[in-house]
Amino acid sequence: MKRAKAFLSTFLLALFVYLSLTLAAGMPEYSMAPEEPWSQIIWSFEEFVLGISVSLIVASLVDHILCRTEDFRMMNPVRWGIILVYSIPLFIEMAKANLDVAYRIITGKIEPAIVKIEPDLESDLGLTFLANSITLTPGTLTVDIDDKKSEMYIHWIKIGEDPTENIAGRFVKWIRRFAE
Amino acid sequence: MTWPMMVILILLIISVIFNALGTIGLHRFPDVYTRLHAATKCTTFGTIFMTFTVMAYSIRRYVIMTDGTKFLNMAIHTFVALIALLITNPTGAHAIARAAHKMGIKPEKAVKDDLEDKESEVS
Amino acid sequence: MIELTTAFYAAALAIALYIIICALRVFLGPSAADRTVALDTINTLVIGGMIALGAAMMETLFIDIAIVYAILSFITTLFIAKYLEGGVS
Numbered sequence: 320m321k322r323a324k325a326f327l328s329t330f331l332l333a334l335f336v337y338l339s340l341t342l343a344a345g346m347p348e349y350s351m352a353p354e355e356p357w358s359q360i361i362w363s364f365e366e367f368v369l370g371i372s373v374s375l376i377v378a379s380l381v382d383h384i385l386c387r388t389e390d391f392r393m394m395n396p397v398r399w400g401i402i403l404v405y406s407i408p409l410f411i412e413m414a415k416a417n418l419d420v421a422y423r424i425i426t427g428k429i430e431p432a433i434v435k436i437e438p439d440l441e442s443d444l445g446l447t448f449l450a451n452s453i454t455l456t457p458g459t460l461t462v463d464i465d466d467k468k469s470e471m472y473i474h475w476i477k478i479g480e481d482p483t484e485n486i487a488g489r490f491v492k493w494i495r496r497f498a499e
Numbered sequence: 500m501t502w503p504m505m506v507i508l509i510l511l512i513i514s515v516i517f518n519a520l521g522t523i524g525l526h527r528f529p530d531v532y533t534r535l536h537a538a539t540k541c542t543t544f545g546t547i548f549m550t551f552t553v554m555a556y557s558i559r560r561y562v563i564m565t566d567g568t569k570f571l572n573m574a575i576h577t578f579v580a581l582i583a584l585l586i587t588n589p590t591g592a593h594a595i596a597r598a599a600h601k602m603g604i605k606p607e608k609a610v611k612d613d614l615e616d617k618e619s620e621v622s
Numbered sequence: 623m624i625e626l627t628t629a630f631y632a633a634a635l636a637i638a639l640y641i642i643i644c645a646l647r648v649f650l651g652p653s654a655a656d657r658t659v660a661l662d663t664i665n666t667l668v669i670g671g672m673i674a675l676g677a678a679m680m681e682t683l684f685i686d687i688a689i690v691y692a693i694l695s696f697i698t699t700l701f702i703a704k705y706l707e708g709g710v711s
Contacts, residue, residue, distance in 0.1 A: 340579060340686070417517060417544045424524040424537055431533060431606050447590075454589035455543065460536055461589075462596045474532045474596065474606065504626060511629055515636050518667060522640040525647050525663055531655045538663040546670040549633070553677040553685075556626060569682065576685040577673060583689050584669065587696035591662055594703035599655040601707045 325386035330378035332385070337370040338362060387443075398497040405493050409452060412489070416457040423458070423476060432478040433462060436471050438491050445494050446471075452490045503559050510552040517545035531599045532606050539592040543584065550581040630678035637671040658702050665695035 341362065362370075423429055440446055450461040450471065458476035465471075524537025554577050557570040564570070644667065647660035669688045676684030 336579075339575060340689075413540075413544060416540055417520075420524070420536055420540050421517075421520050424520055424527055424541075427527065429528070429533060433606060450593060451586070451589040454539065454592055458536065460532060460539070460596055461593045462532075462600055474536075476533060476536055507626060508629060511633055514670070515633050518637060518640055518670065521663060522643050522667075525644060525660060531653065531659060534656065534659050538659055538666075542663055542666040542670075546666055546673075549670045549673050553673050556630075556677055569680070573676070573680075573682045573685060576682055576689070580669070580673060580685055580689045580692065583692045584666075587692055588666060591696050591699040591703075594700050595655060595658050595662065598658075598703040598706040599653075602653070602655060604653060604655060 322382070325382040326378050329382040329385050330374050333374035333377045334370055337374060338366075341366050341370065401493075401497040405497070408489070408493065409455070412452075412456040416455065419457045420476075428477075430477050431474060433472055433474050434478070436473055437469060438471060439469055440491065440494065441469065448494050449490055452494075503555070507552055507555050507559065510548055510555060514545045514548035514552060517541050517548065521545060530606060531604055532596060535592050535596055539588060543588045546584060547581060550577050550584070553577045554581075627678050630674045634671050634674040634678065637667050637674065641667050641671075654706055658699070658706065661702075662695075662699050665691070665699070669695075 438446075438449055440449060446464060446469070450464060453459050453461050453471070453473060460474040460476075461471055462474050463472040518541070521538055521541030524541060525534055528534045528537055554574045557573040557577070560570040561568075561574070641664055644660050644664045648657050648664075651657040651660060669692050672684050672688040672691065676682065676688070
C-alpha cells in the first residue's frame with residue numbers, strides 16, 4: 320500500500336511536469352481558430368501516450384528516492400496553495416536582501432560570523448525550505464545542517480543579537496503551516 | 500512608447516543592474532563565503548527578474564497578436580525555468596559553502612565561528 | 623515592439639560581458655572553492671542570457687535548453703563540491 324502511494328504520487332508529479340512542458344507544443348501554429356484562445360492549449364493524443372509511458376518508467380525507477388519517509392502530507396493540495404502564498408513574503412524578503420547586499424558591495428562594510436540556530440523543525444522538507452529561504456534572504460547563508468538535532472550553521476555577513484529569532488523566526492511560522 | 504513597454508524595460512534594467520552587482524561583488528569581497536553572498540543572491544535575483552521580463556513580454560505579445568500561441572507557450576516554459584532556478588541555485592551555494600568549510604577555509608575577519616567549535620569538540 | 627527586441631539583445635550582450643569578468647575570477651581565484659563560486663555564477667548568468675536570447679529571437683527552444691542547463695549545472699556544482707569535501711563516500 321505504501322509502495323502504491325509512493326508510486327502514484329511520483330507518477331502524478333512526473334506527468335504534471337511533462338504535460339506543462341509540452342503544452343501546445345505539437346500544435347500547428349496558425350491553424351486554430353483565433354476566436355477560441357483556450358482551444359489552443361490542449362494536448363494531442365500522442366503527447367498523452369508518451370507522457371504516461373515516460374512517467375511510468377520514471378515512477379518505477381525513483382519512487383523510493385522521492386518518498387523516502389512514509390509520510391504523505393504533501394499529497395494535500397491545500398499545502399501547495401500555502402507554498403504559493405509563502406512565495407510573496409519570501410519575494411519581499413529577497414528584495415530587501417538584495418538592496419542590503421548591494422549596499423555592502425558598494426561600501427565594503429562587513430563583519431562576518433558563523434552562528435548556530437535551532438529552528439526546531441522535524442521534517443526534511445521543512446529544513447530544506449528553511450535552508451533555501453535563509454540563503455535567499457538578508458546577509459545570511461546556510462553552511463551546514465545537522466538534521467538529527469535540527470541545528471543549522473549560518474554565515475552571517477553582519478553579526479547581530481539573537482540569531483535564532485532574527486534569522487529564522489519569520490520563516491519558521493510559515494513553514495510550520497505546510498511542512499510539519 | 501506605451502506603458503507595457505515601459506514596465507518591461509524597467510524590469511529588464513533591474514535585471515541587468517543586479518547581475519552587474521553580483522559580478523562586481525565577486526571581485527570586491529575578500530573570501531569565499533562573502534563572495535557566495537554576492538554571487539548567489541544578486542545573480543539569482545537578476546535572473547529571476549529576467550524571467551519576469553520574458554514572461555511579461557510574451558504575455559503582452561500573446562494579448563496583442565491574435566495567433567500568438569507560441570508566446571503563451573514561451574511564458575509557461577519561462578515559468579518552469581524560474582522554478583528550476585529557485586530550487587537549484589541556493590542548494591548549489593549551500594553545497595559550495597559546506598565544501599569550503601570542510602576544506603578548512605576560515606571565514607576572513609570572522610568574529611565568531613560556532614561550526615568550528617563544534618567540530619573541534621567532536622574530534 | 624521592435625525596440626524591445628533590441629533591448630533583449632543589449633541585455634544578452636551585457637550578460638556576455640559579465641561572464642568574461644567572472645571568468646577572470648576563475649583564473650585569479652586563490653583557492654579551488656573561489657573558482658567553483660565563479661563557475662556557479664557563470665552558470666546562472668548563462669541561463670539568464672539564454673532566456674534573453676530566446677525572447678529576442680522568439681525561440682521557445684532556447685528556454686527549454688535553459689531549463690536543462692540549469693539542472694545539469696546544478697548537478698555539476700554538487701559533484702565539484704562533493705569532490706572538494708574529500709571524495710564521494
